[in-house]
Amino acid sequence: MTPRHTGVSESRRDRETAARLATLEDRLEAAERQQRLLRTTVAGLVREVGCSLGCQCSRCEGSYTFVKDGSMYCPRCGDREPL
Known part of the structure; x- marks a missing residue:
């Protein structure tokens, strides 16, 4: 061509x-x-x-997690997991 x-x-x-x-x-x-x-x-x-800033949420991957009182919380999807 x-x-x-x-x-x-x-x-x-x-x-x-x-x-x-x-x-x-x-x-x-x-x-x-x-x-x-x-x-x-x-x-x-x-x-x-x-609190402290954790890793990227493994559930929604749309936010970093907050770490406080022995658990990680995602402010976007509400997922909470114990440490």
Whole structure:
């Protein structure tokens, strides 16, 4: 097969790709900053209420668990398991 001619020059496509890549890099950096802020906030909240952050919930996999008083509790699905 021969390549199709799209009417868009190679250099223009390269510039568009570079611009999209730069936008994605900016979005990724912003998401990573937001994730760090949320992680710090959650860790502080967990300390304030007197528990610790456990592992990812094995039942729903949609949240980390809280560990307190000898059990792990998932705030998303309500699953509770003894340690």
